[in-house]
Amino acid sequence: MELTTAQRYEGFVLISKNWIEENRSTGFLFEHEKTGARLFYLSNDDENKVFSITFKTPPADSTGLPHILEHSVLCGSRKYPVKEPFVELMKSSMNTFLNAMTFPDKTMYPVASMNERDFMNLMDVYLDAVFYPRIYDSPEIFYQEGWHYHLEELEDPIAYNGVVYNEMKGAFSNPEDVLGRRIQEILFPETAYGNESGGDPEVIPKLTYEDFLQFHKTYYHPSNSYIYLYGNGDVLKHLAYLNEAYLKDFEPIEDAGDIGIQPPFEKPIKVMKTYPIGEGEEAKDKTYLSMSFVTHRCTDGEKHLALDMLTHILSDAPSSPINKALLETGICKDVEGHYDGSILQPVVSILAKNANEGDEVLFEKTIRDTLESLVREGLDKDMVQGAINYTEFKLREADHGSYPKGLIYNMEIMESWLHGEDPSIHLEFQGYLDRIKAEADNGYFEELIQTHLLDNPHVATVVLLPEKGLSAKKDEEVALELEKLKNSLSQEALEQMQKDTLHLLEVQNTPDSQEDIDKMPVLPITDIRRTIEPIPMEVEEADGVQWIHHPIATNGINYIRLYFDVDHIPVEDLGYLSLLTHYIGEAGTHAYDYVKLNHAIEMHTGGIDLDIDIFGDAKALDVFRPKLVVKARVLEEKTTRLFELLKEMLLRTRMDEKQRLKEVLQSTKSKAEMDFMTVGHKIVSGRVMSYLSNTSKYAEQIGGLDFFRFISRLDANFEESWENIFENMERVATSVFDAGRLRISHTGSREGLSLVEKEMKDFLPLLGNKPAQNADLTFALAPKNEGIATPGKVLYVGKAYNIAALGHKYDASLQVVKTIMSTDYLWNKVRVQGGAYGAFFSVGRTGSLFMGSYRDPNLKNTLDVFDRAGEYLKNFKADRSTMDKYIIGTMSGLDTPMTPNMKGAFATGNLFRNVDDALLQKERLAILECSVEDVVGAAEIVEDAMKQNHFCVLGDEQKIKKEKDLFGEIIQVFEE
Template sequence: MQQLMQASNGLSLGKSSFQGHNPSWRFRSTPATERVLQYQAGQKIHGFTVKEVVAVPDLFLTAVKLTHDNTGAQYLHAARDDKNNLFSVQLRTTPMDNTGVPHILEHTVLCGSEKYPCRDPFFKMLNRSLSTFMNAFTASDFTMYPFSTQNGKDFQNLLSVYLDAVFFPCLGELDFRQEGWRLENENPSDPTSPLVFKGVVFNEMKGAFSDNEQVYAQYLQNKLYPDHTYGVVSGGEPLAIPDLSWEQLKHFHATHYHPSNARFFTYGDMPLEQHLKQIHEEALSKFERTEPDTAVPNQPHWDRPREDHVTCSPDAMAPDASKQNTLCMSYLITDTFEGFTLSLLSSLMISGPNAPFYKALIEPKIGTDFSSVVGTKEASFSIGLQGMAEEDIEKVKQIIIQTFDEIIANGFEEERIEALLHKIEIQMKHQSTSFGLSLASYIASCWNHDGDPVQLLKISDRVTQFRQALKDNPRFLQEKVVHYFKDNTHRLTLSMSPDEAYLEKQVKAEEEKLQKNIQALSESDKKDIYEKGLELLSIQSKTQDASCLPALKVSDIEPTIAVTRVETGTAGGVPVQYCEQPTNGMVYFRAMCSLNSLPEDLRLYVPLFCSVITKMGCGGLDYRQQDQQMELKTGGMSISTSVNPDYSNMDMYEQGVLLSSSCLERNLPDMFHLWSDIFNSPHFDDEERLRVLVMMSAQELANGISNSGHMYAMTRAARNLTPTGELQETFGGMEQVRGGRTVVKSDHEPNFKPCQMKTFFPMPFPINFVSECIRTVPFTHEDCASLNILARMMTAKYLHGEIREKGGAYGGGARMGGGLFTFYSYRDPNTVQTLSAFRKGVDWAISGQFTQQDINEAKLSVFSAVDSPVAPSDKGMGRFLSGITDELKQAHRERLFAVTDKSIVDVAGRYLGIGQRTCGVAILGPENDTIKKDPSWVVK
């Protein structure tokens, strides 16, 4: 440990303030949990009847189950001493075709309702609230609408908007056309321009289906459960989306969005009675009970296994171009299975280098990583491999079957089972900032099919039952493997291979679908399309009156930040920061090691070093033993790159690798001993192990682009603007993904010169990710606050309308941070049009076409991020990594409050105006001849 600390620049320790000093500490009642413990089964509260009140000490909460008397709506409240209160309502949505009706409905209900008829109240509330989370999700068989906030008034405001949106939406035709799909002239103002498909969900799903992993997972589910709702694509198959009519959308809402088909969940320290009163009065009291026909029947069990095949786009970023095949065996678990046991069994078979399937499939270097898993009403288990050669497919099938046989014969080591149960103990004690949202997601699937959500929360009971089952029958797990895998005839073997013509076929299929739709049109239909296009464009271009929506005021924001107490000192000559927090007996440790002396030509390899160093073995332990000890003694140990711009100087930064780990307090010496061995005696002599890890790392990077393309575009656009931006591109941008094929050598510190650069990465996607970055000022500069407010205001009041509503991209906007003002778009059908929207957004700001209300809303939005909850494990980390103290944060806070219309116009002109800015541009997207012919673009 002494040598570890001497090798470090700094350490940060977080520790329990009371639980950790008392090993016998147990669940104690808090005001939030005490209040609900007084409820009795059968008690009536605001139209609801209490069914059950259960203390759940594992999770430091008390659960209250209720039913709404009139409608039968189910309700679960989790009272917990947590200020980040959450609401969600979920509805069982069971589509029977591929049109994406539940997904398009999820978008459309958020476009205006009876009480709040303004366009897009959902996005407008992002700027009228201090919410810590707002979103909506479409799963295979349910749709969920959650939000969270720490402010009581805000909770009531958001609840009112959400209830009205879900149960009383306008569902206007133009909203359906904007969010779902429409035929429209390419240029809506020109009736002679060609007709094309447009729509936010249409483009979103084109983007989703450009991700080979998602294509595979979707097909796997559809083919394993072919006979009901899981046999279709709930999000929408892009070419089936244009088969959905507005009338079908409204009908789906009428049959599925009823309180009798709803499950309400609230969480946190706010009083339950207020929630019940508002939900009853504003929504449920206006309905009578129905019997919704949304139950999902069990999938009929096959009497023999099946095989299937799917093709995908070749992956230009694949680590090995000759190994792009995927194979998976999936088993449907039709019996009533203990989900907890299946989860443990799955981890024992797959997770980590000691798992049988890891040894059998990953280490022989047949492929690069495990393939996708799916989850639905009935449990399933999937095991397979991606990144493999076609000639290895039959071999992999045999290996999977043989590995099941070996598990049945040999079982699992007791120490591996203990390591897994230790992991569960850690997960229960760890305090996250989004605990309520995690709970809502955790219980959603079980509750959706009338399971008991409270039983799911009793994790200790499940661990006890599991231990007892093993004690009673040492072959308990092996017998499960025989029953659920070896003897299971409902098995799907699905392979996937790349097709060079895949994208070409997709483009052709879309063109054929388009022409078929166009040929069915009369001249009056075309005229109608043109007029509706103009009408939609006119509505999108109008400034909306959002005065009907509730809003917090800037005066509702706390004027000062809560101070985080930290102690500083030294150990072995190394500065140490210590932060005492209520962590339920957990200790969190970080250490920063400088990279200042690392030679330039080695920088590209730092992320790879970070990903393998804790997985190679150390000291007297080989990599399997090391993994076992980390699982038994810690909550995880990892090393990552860290690049932190200086808060006052754009050309200064700190670079290093960050060590992160956690453990129960009793295991602190073991954790530090492991770190000491990793530092002082890592094993780098096992070339085979290193090759496996390198291939897995490369596959993970390649898989991430289609979902996070906007992040890669932003990182690339920033590359030539600051030394930090250049290093971040090397560590985590396209430079890293490409594995250093084109290492650009440059001198980092004193000689860095910002310069313009426009880069285009042709990718096998049908949509684009676009970003433009502009060098501005650091965190402590007086103009930083005005640029922050400008970014939020421009996103909400200008860019959202241009890029998403008019342009059809899934998302887009501007953000300020790290000395850079960054524009971006996500899953975007456009490129040049979006870059033009960025520039017009600047013109809009310079011309001062905004109101004081717009500024106030932007401030609310900025403060919702500034004041978002910080987990006990992360308290003091801003100071540790960046040197940003509470005093600096408070000074920035006061500058945010002081931002005016004049300061916004001023910074827009001085930093973002043409001729004033040093900018970088990056696009990831399909082949684009216009860009390729433009000499100002660098094409990679």
């Protein structure tokens, strides 16, 4: 049916419609007649449908009200009164995305699914959640998700607890997050952007339940909503549902109004702030410097894209002019540029890491001098063209990793729509690109630099200084504050606080009634395919090399992966092997200096990356195949240029550039250091598994704590050892890039494949071809039970063992156990009751079983929860419909849509893992046929694994030291 503007459809008026060539969609902009609710429908042939409802939610303070409410509305509603509808959907839907997100100015509730019935179910649960949450009659939701005074025994000290409170303690433990928060607070003192929408842990306990409810009444209304639909759904059907099921029942109110514009500063300002480091940590080289510029309005599509490109040009790589200039001063070890275009007044920021107090003067001068020089002399034309080509490649490829395309478009739409402008402004990028291309050689970017950076007074330099003892000091302040509170309370008041705490625990421990559970919509298990969908793959030998081709439509892009076996590299060289993957591409070659190399990569390809992947054998315990992987993407017509660059990078990288080596080392160390604060759960998982298997110990040598220590030693002794580092890297490179150890994976058209084959005929003879014996990659394994202490204020707790080593056989039905453990037992015990932000259970084909927590306030209590997991499984009971839910939730993870590049990588990886379609089909059926008996049978497996008592904990040094008797060793990770 053809829809006509100004006509009424199912309670909505069609305001406008337009064809958006860039994503092959028709955009329909509607307005709900009764409430004024805005709706944008991006209609196309994508079966991965997306729905979201977004509310403008400007925070008035830093209590984290928008964030706490985001968590809380998903804890039960009018139609779905179970305590955790969100978790029920994780168990029982085939969602391809399910989450909620708090931004500085809005709160978004997106879902996605490829199944129409499932999609409608997801929409209904989310709409009921946001409009009719249980928060009004269940204050326990606020106390659980936000904060509460926790007192289980009268003699205990009072503590703060709450999921968001602990999540933000974790976020505020990361110096880069602290810096980002301070930048926004300083740049926007008079608008909502000056407040922390996620919540400052020092301020969160000031939030009252009454203010919490009032915020929902004020902002969670159709008149303040932005509804988005994407994909191949039925437009009129979805409009009718939205109107009849929800919108028609509301009366219009005034919307939230404008966010407000921060008046520009009269002149740039400088502010000093602090962040905590460990008691034994050296403060030298731990200062963070930033210079941030408030630019234009995010509603200007061309400027938005151009400033994003400019930030990329100036500071997105070590070869970028700002990065290069700052690194050459020696004042810092790593530099990053950021463009935040998600807020009304976008910000360009330059960050220098691992600097020192006093360096800010040279930092500012270097940036301004560099910018003035670029305006005066002009930007390098190859650099500009490379940035344009790189941006266009990424925009056209539309590969957004784990996020559905439709959700990425949704986020782009909100950058203009939230502020009253056309939602398609940022989707229709071709016109902007054409103008930028046409004017790039006429001073376009130089004018941007002059106007938005050099002549701009709305600038803040923020210096974030390390402070020893700050963390303990803040802990002491909180403890004294709570002790003072306790001393001021009467016995009756303390007993009431205890009663409230125990009541909250009782509510959390009380299961939902079967009647309420049955109200949740469930996708019939008959909607789940019983057979796998094989990924096309052709394997053949040519010129002594194995070719793996995936004939998949890629819109004219060649996806190429060169896999070099590295199982001949001895243990003592693994650190150098890993360093090599960081160095190649960041250093010069015989034909290019590293600046020109970066420009050439961006001009002619979609990116070239090196990594080390480890492929465990699905049919043999602790057999693994490590490979150095060169990953490249390129338009078919530029395949020749790609191979010219690959020859330079792999065979002619200079091994004598001392300064570049030093900069790469320092940058690699800086990024690895930050991982301890941002992805602590991954560090813990890798570390505890390294006690148990050669595979995981190998992974530690090339990327975990062991690798961090390795590069830290190289950095500390650089002047004495740099020549030796080059000698070792060159020896390793010569050994690795060998035709006899190469396998080639290609995803794309046959025409694209023929182009790759032609180039490889010239490339292969340039590689060595010397046989080499496999190295002895066995390690001395032993349980260590380490505490890895950092200045962070939360913990990451992990416990693991390999079940195959205990004589247990892996069965795919254990993936259903993973769903049960993650969405029931661990969710309830570690997140809901314990206050951690997350908890995980994983088990793999090779037998590795792991339980972990994320941003957790607890240590011993969480380990106890892990130890009781077997008991929970022994007593597990479920009827057929409940089991079907867990199975559907498990299948959702298996059937996630993949891009062509992801499909090629997945299928090639399975080939290396000894996983064929027959095994995948067998595993699929094992999951679909999983029974209660299978789950109960897993109890012994889990119990046996936990009894081995192999664990690792990372984070809050005070809590780790308090439980020092638990650990075999406590590592002060940042101490020199």
